[in-house]
Amino acid sequence: DQQVKQNSPSLSVQEGRISILNCDYTNSMFDYFLWYKKYPAEGPTFLISISSIKDKNEDGRFTVFLNKSAKHLSLHIVPSQPGDSAVYFCAASYGSSNTGKLIFGQGTTLQVKP
Amino acid sequence: EAGVTQSPTHLIKTRGQQATLRCSPISGHTSVYWYQQALGLGLQFLLWYDEGEERNRGNFPPRFSGRQFPNYSSELNVNALELEDSALYLCASSLLDRANVLTFGAGSRLTVL
Numbered sequence: 001d002q003q004v005k006q007n008s009p010s011l012s013v014q015e016g017r018i019s020i021l022n023c024d025y026t027n028s029m030f031d032y033f034l035w036y037k038k039y040p041a042e043g044p045t046f047l048i049s050i051s052s053i054k055d056k057n058e059d060g061r062f063t064v065f066l067n068k069s070a071k072h073l074s075l076h077i078v079p080s081q082p083g084d085s086a087v088y089f090c091a092a093s094y095g096s097s098n099t100g101k102l103i104f105g106q107g108t109t110l111q112v113k114p
Numbered sequence: 115e116a117g118v119t120q121s122p123t124h125l126i127k128t129r130g131q132q133a134t135l136r137c138s139p140i141s142g143h144t145s146v147y148w149y150q151q152a153l154g155l156g157l158q159f160l161l162w163y164d165e166g167e168e169r170n171r172g173n174f175p176p177r178f179s180g181r182q183f184p185n186y187s188s189e190l191n192v193n194a195l196e197l198e199d200s201a202l203y204l205c206a207s208s209l210l211d212r213a214n215v216l217t218f219g220a221g222s223r224l225t226v227l
Contacts, residue, residue: 004156032214043118043204043218044157089156093214100147100162100170100213107156 003027004092006105014113019077021108023090026071030092034102035064035075038087047088048075080112116141118219120205126225127195135190135222139207145169146188147208147216148180152201160203163188164210195226 005024013019021035031052036044050057050064050073057064063076077084087109091102119138127133139146148160159172163182171178177193186207192199202223206216 006156034214036218041220043206043220044216045218046215049214091157098210098213100145100164101159101172102157102214102216103159104149104156106154 002106003030004090004103004105006088006090006108008108009106010109010111012111012113013080015082016079019075019080019084019110019112021075021077021088021090021110023073023075023105024071025073025092027092027103028071029094030103032093033064033066033073034091034093035062036089036091036104037084038089038107044089077110080110082112082114085110085112118205118207118217120203120219120222122222123220124223124225126227128227129195129197131195133192133195133199133224135192135203135205135224136187137189137205137207137219138187139205140217143207143209143217144186145208145210145213146182146186147206148188148190149204149206149218150174150201151204151221152198157204161190192224197226200224200226 034049035047037047038044066073087107089107091104145164149157162170180190182188202221204221206218
């Protein structure tokens with residue numbers, strides 16, 4: 001049962017344009033969402049997060065939007081840079097109850113072309 | 115500051131053998147997590163240790179086990195290896211009160227032949 005889904009395995013955008021990565025979830029009990037970025041041969045690194053009490057969180061070029069009614073979140077990268085090329089994972093947790101468990105999507109490979 | 119370190123980087127075993135993977139967390143982090151990333155799949159939660167105790171485990175059979183040592187390092191043991199255990203095993207650490215923000219190691223690639 002895939003509770004967090006990233007339906008686009010890959011995305012290619014031109015440098016300077018916007019990258020939009022999408023993520024859907026099924027469990028309405030999730031109350032904290034995160035994005036991680038992974039380069040080859042490295043572990044995933046935390047990028048940005050959002051609590052379910054918010055609908056938007058911004059950090060520099062990265063913005064995460066949360067639509068609770070649609071159970072959908074998206075990561076916007078503006079402007080995209082070649083160094084952003086990586087695999088992006090969204091993850092969800094029951095943040096208010098500390099289970100230590102993150103539920104990850106399958107990942108989306110972003111390629112930013114110079 | 116050293117990051118999360120894992121060893122070995124690669125490990126090749128045959129079916130039925132046992133594998134042991136090791137992890138050293140970031141200094142000051144008491145929580146250690148283990149995730150499995152099989153080919154084409156997302157990260158699957160395996161185990162969470164804090165202060166030497168197993169706090170939670172994912173939906174994996176009992177042949178996946180581990181422990182956390184007094185210095186907060188951890189090891190993951192996989193007994194009676196099966197072909198489908200071939201995967202990247204990622205260790206992460208965090209402060210207990212920031213359990214969502216994990217710092218991952220580069221992983222150990224286990225291949226079962």
